[in-house]
Amino acid sequence: xxxxxxxxxxxxxxxxxxxxxxxxxxxxxxxxxxxxxxxxxxxxxxxxxxxxxxxxxxxxxxxxxxxxxxxxxxxxxxxxxxxxxxxxxxxxxxxxxxxxxxxxxxxxxxxxxxxxxxxxxxxxxxxxxxxxxxxxxxxxxxxxxxxxxxxxxxxxxxxxxxxxxxxxxxxxxxxxxxxxxxxxxxxxxxxxxxxxxxxxxxxxxxxxxxxxxxxxxxxxxxxxxxxxxxxxxxxxxxxxxxxxxxxxxxxxxxxxx
Amino acid sequence: xxxxxxxxxxxxxxxxxxxxxxxxxxxxxxxxxxxxxxxxxxxxxxxxxxxxxxxxxxxxxxxxxxxxxxxxxxxxxxxxxxxxxxxxxxxxxxxxxxxxxxxxxxxxxxxxxxxxxxxxxxxxxxxxxxxxxxxxxxxxxxxxxxxxxxxxxxxxxxxxxxxxxxxxxxxxxxxxxxxxxxxxxxxxxxxxxxxxxxxxxxxxxxxxxxxxxxxxxxxxxxxxxxxxxxxxxxxxxxxxxxxxxxxxxxxxxxxxxxxxxxxxxxxxxxxxxxxxxxxxxxxxxxxxxxxxxxxxxxxxxxxxxxxxxxxxxxxxxxxxxxxxxxxxxxxxxxxxxxxxxxxxxxxxxxxxxxxxxxxxxxxxxxxxxxx
Numbered sequence: 001x002x003x004x005x006x007x008x009x010x011x012x013x014x015x016x017x018x019x020x021x022x023x024x025x026x027x028x029x030x031x032x033x034x035x036x037x038x039x040x041x042x043x044x045x046x047x048x049x050x051x052x053x054x055x056x057x058x059x060x061x062x063x064x065x066x067x068x069x070x071x072x073x074x075x076x077x078x079x080x081x082x083x084x085x086x087x088x089x090x091x092x093x094x095x096x097x098x099x100x101x102x103x104x105x106x107x108x109x110x111x112x113x114x115x116x117x118x119x120x121x122x123x124x125x126x127x128x129x130x131x132x133x134x135x136x137x138x139x140x141x142x143x144x145x146x147x148x149x150x151x152x153x154x155x156x157x158x159x160x161x162x163x164x165x166x167x168x169x170x171x172x173x174x175x176x177x178x179x180x181x182x183x184x185x186x187x188x189x190x191x192x193x194x195x196x197x198x199x200x201x202x203x204x205x206x207x208x209x210x211x212x213x214x215x216x217x218x219x220x221x222x223x224x225x226x227x228x229x230x231x232x233x234x235x236x237x238x239x240x241x242x243x244x245x246x247x248x249x250x251x252x253x254x255x256x257x
Numbered sequence: 258x259x260x261x262x263x264x265x266x267x268x269x270x271x272x273x274x275x276x277x278x279x280x281x282x283x284x285x286x287x288x289x290x291x292x293x294x295x296x297x298x299x300x301x302x303x304x305x306x307x308x309x310x311x312x313x314x315x316x317x318x319x320x321x322x323x324x325x326x327x328x329x330x331x332x333x334x335x336x337x338x339x340x341x342x343x344x345x346x347x348x349x350x351x352x353x354x355x356x357x358x359x360x361x362x363x364x365x366x367x368x369x370x371x372x373x374x375x376x377x378x379x380x381x382x383x384x385x386x387x388x389x390x391x392x393x394x395x396x397x398x399x400x401x402x403x404x405x406x407x408x409x410x411x412x413x414x415x416x417x418x419x420x421x422x423x424x425x426x427x428x429x430x431x432x433x434x435x436x437x438x439x440x441x442x443x444x445x446x447x448x449x450x451x452x453x454x455x456x457x458x459x460x461x462x463x464x465x466x467x468x469x470x471x472x473x474x475x476x477x478x479x480x481x482x483x484x485x486x487x488x489x490x491x492x493x494x495x496x497x498x499x500x501x502x503x504x505x506x507x508x509x510x511x512x513x514x515x516x517x518x519x520x521x522x523x524x525x526x527x528x529x530x531x532x533x534x535x536x537x538x539x540x541x542x543x544x545x546x547x548x549x550x551x552x553x554x555x556x557x558x559x560x561x562x563x564x565x566x567x568x569x570x571x572x573x574x575x576x577x578x579x580x581x582x583x584x585x586x587x588x589x590x591x592x593x594x595x596x597x598x599x600x601x602x603x604x605x606x607x608x609x610x611x612x613x614x615x616x617x618x619x620x621x622x623x624x625x626x627x628x
Contacts, residue, residue, distance in 0.1 A: 054533050055578055069533070069578060070510075100510075142503045143304060143377065145510060149502060160581045168592055169574070170584030172481070230483040230585065 034114040037199040039080070040206035043097055043105045044252065045071065048214045052099060055161075061218040064225045066163040066171055068213060072098040072146065073157035074126050074139065077187070078109050080197065081119035088113055094126065096139040096146060097211075117197040120207060120251070121189035124244050125156030128178040128185060152233065153178045156185070157244065159216065166229035173216070175240050177233035184233070184241035188249050195254040206255040211248055219243035290430030292316035295445070300453040302461060302504045307376045307448065313391060313441045315448060318428040321625075323446025325424065326439060328624040332411045333360045333404035340397070340443070343369045346622050349545035349613075350450065355556025359402040366402075366522055368556040373452035373544045373616065379509040383538045383554045384524050390444035391437075408436045415439070452544050452616040453504065460610070467610060474607025477600055482587045489589070493568070493596060493604055497582045498540035506544055506611065511537035512580045515572035516553060524554065533578050547609045548617065561605045569594045569601060 045052035047068075055067050076094045081087040090109045098104045126140065131153030136142055146155045157175040177184050190209070197205050217223040221239035231237050295315035299305060309315065326332065328341040338360045344350035350372035352358075357365035367383050375381070380388055387393035397403040398411060412434045415421040422432035429438045457475070459465035467475070479501055480492025498514070499506045511525040513536045520526075526535030538554045552558040558567060570593055572583045587595040596604065616622075 069581060137306065141304075142500070143379075143505070143509060145497075145500055145508055147502050162581055162584070167590035168584045168586050170581040172483075172581050172585065174481075230481075232481045232483065 035201040036111045036113050037201050037203060037205075039109045039112055039197060039199060040204065040255075041078075041107055041109060041209065042206060043209045043211055045099050045105070046210055046212050048212065052213055054099070058214065060214055060223075060225075062222050062224055064163055064165045064217070066161055066165075066225060068099070068159060068161040070100070070158060070160040071213065072096060072100070072104075073124060073211075074146065074154060075122050075124060076126050076130075077123040079121045080112060080117040080199070081121070082115060083118050087119075088115075088117075093122075094130070094139045096144055112199045114200050117199060118192065119189055120192060120197070121187055123185060123187045124241070124248065125176070125178075125185045126154045128153075128183075130154075131178045148176065148233075152176065156241075157216075159213065163225040163229065165225040167226065168229075171225060171229050173231045173237075173240060174233065175231065175237045175244075177237055182234055182238050184237050186241050186245040188245055190249045190251045192251055192254055195256065197254060198256055204255075204257055206257075208252040208254070210250050210252045212250070215246070215248045216240050216243055219246035292318045292428055292430075295320050295449070297449060297451075300451060300458075302453045302458050303374060303451065304377055304503055304505070309376065309448060310389065310391070313444060315445050316428060318424070319442050319445040320449055322421075322424045322428045323442035323444070324622070325420075325625055326443050327446050328626055329415075331414045331418075332398055332406065334406040335360055338404055340394075341624055343397075343403075344372055346619075346624075347548075347617050349373055349452070349548040349617055351549040353550070355551045357403065359400070360405045361401070363402040365400075367554050368551065370541055371545060371549050372447055372450050373542060373613070374505055375450060376448040377503075377505055378507065378539075380539065383541075384528050385511060385539060386528055390447050391440045394440045394443045394447075395436075408439065412436055412439060450616075450622060452613040454615045455544065455611045455613040457607075457610040458613075468606065470603045470606045471610050472607075473600075474603035474605070475610075477596070477604050478607055482585050482594070491587045491596075491600070493594065493600075494582050494585055495543075495568075495604075498580070499543050505542055507542040508540045510540070512540055513537045513576055513578050513583075514540075514568075515574065515576050515579050515583045516557070516567070518573050518575050522554065536576065536578070543608060544611050545613055545616065547612050561608055562601075565596075565601045565604055569596050 047058040050058070052068065052071070054069055057065055057067055059065050074094065074096055078090040078093040079087050090112065093109060095107050096104060130140060132150055136147070146158065148155060153176060155174045155176040157173070159171070159173045161171045162169045163171050175184050197207065199205065220242045223240060223243070228236050231240065293316055295317050297307070297315055299307065328339045330336045330339045332339060343352045343357050345352055352369045354369065356367060357369045359365060370383065375390065381390065381393040382396065387396060395408055398406065398408055416434045421434060425434050425438060426432045428442060456465050456467070460467045477491065477493045479496040480490055481494045482490060482492040498508050498512050500508055511534065517536065520536040523535045525537040526532065547561065550559060552564045558564045568583070573579070574584065574592070586593060
């Protein structure tokens with residue numbers, strides 16, 4: 001008898017707990033509960049002022065010439081913030097963006113609580129929890145060739161190409177690692193340029209991001225291909241991750257439609 | 258308990274159907290079709306979730322039919338070749354030839370590919386010409402330098418037999434053979450060809466040992482040469498294209514592995530039309546690699562020693578859009594991979610541990626017409 005009613009009791013207890021929470025906080029911010037909306041994210045890849053194309057020669061700020069033949073990276077944990085300091089983390093937001101796959105540069109964050117958001121932040125890479133456990137499906141499937149091992153975790157950013165300055169011409173940058181001292185997980189919050197993102201059921205806002213490959217090699221740390229052409233995690237990966245945090249992503253513009 | 262609730266459920270269904278049929282004029286009552294779900298056991302060491310299309314789930318009847326079709330020579334122009342002629346189980350579903358030989362004695366441009374664990378491959382054929390096994394099967398059946406017969410003609414031949422119409426009925430609910438159902442059955446059989454019981458798999462499961470040389474070879478296989486944290490690591494970096502972490506030893510991507518400076522076969526570029534894809538091919542699975550000689554898309558290398566020599570010493574560095582991982586060296590600033598002779602032997606010793614002798618003898622995969 002007790003067992004029979006136990007689930008019901010649990011449900012009631014949970015429901016009342018949930019209601020209590022709602023009374024305390026959300027009601028004040030959102031007097032009328034409204035339906036969630038979406039945010040489109042579109043990413044352009046560039047090398048400085050030029051659009052990125054495979055096997056085209058670009059020049060770093062330090063003057064090294066290079067081409068790109070493979071460029072892909074993870075973005076995760078998209079979080080939208082309001083002026084009052086509250087924020088919403090989009091659950092299970094893991095995306096593998098691949099220059100070779102144009103469709104991967106456009107995705108939609110769904111079921112975001114309605115509201116006016118003034119900041120957007122996200123992680124370049126995969127959070128440490130998912131590096132060591134959890135479902136490896138979709139973007140996180142090891143079959144995507146972005147996974148080392150449970151011990152080493154995911155490759156967060158992969159850029160491969162060539163450079164005449166590199167000792168054997170090869171450029172192989174596999175940025176990853178989630179353990180100290182070589183943790184390369186970086187969260188960024190590129191400015192929305194003062195634009196507020198209106199999330200509503202009947203609206204279709206979009207953020208256009210720009211990822212600049214030149215910024216992998218310049219910023220807090222200058223990367224020269226003569227000495228650092230080949231990175232598989234480790235201390236050099238940390239230097240590039242710090243560059244990524246500093247200015248790899250910018251918001252080009254926001255559509256509030 | 259489970260049984261009684263099953264019957265209760267059945268009674269409800271029966272009662273509802275009786276009611277419904279009572280309300281309607283007598284419809285023609287077709288025999289309800291249902292085939293038996295095939296319980297595909299995915300061995301540990303392979304990806305857990307195979308990509309099986311929802312409109313072609315495996316059934317016992319479909320797989321059994323697919324196996325017969327796989328070994329059915331009437332699917333070739335002069336009834337002499339079946340899929341199994343070039344995809345021979347004893348050679349991990351390859352043929353031992355540098356390039357495949359078609360029904361008219363013509364030589365194919367490319368080498369026969371193994372079918373082990375093919376259900377996880379995103380793209381098929383050396384150039385990714387097909388994206389599903391259902392689509393892929395039509396290509397060798399109809400290609401003039403392979404089996405050289407339209408699928409429609411194959412269907413017509415099989416429809417005239419006593420053997421096949423009842424088997425198609427069991428698998429798909431109709432004695433009328435269709436091209437789509439023929440391709441589906443072949444794909445179902447191919448999806449059962451799982452190989453994950455090599456000595457290396459048993460080593461990972463702690464059921465077998467590898468020699469020291471084999472273990473060193475495995476380490477070289479998955480090590481990226483270069484300085485890491487102040488230590489210079491030696492490696493062959495095979496794992497960038499032959500992913501061992503998935504258990505498949507293949508990749509969803511395409512690579513130029515430095516065979517030629519100019520391409521006789523444009524490979525992936527022939528499919529995408531992109532200049533940067535010219536000379537790129539799939540990195541096929543290395544499972545059972547010791548059984549699938551000769552090697553490369555055109556079978557140019559006879560032995561694994563030749564293959565390792567290529568990657569170690571003969572990469573065509575001027576090849577357009579060469580994969581940068583092929584430029585790596587175990588010598589700082591070196592221009593060749595520079596494994597030692599001993600390391601090359603270790604690498605090959607490891608590759609030989611990927612042979613799955615149970616797979617090539619599994620009676621479920623053999624020719625059902627030769628029992």
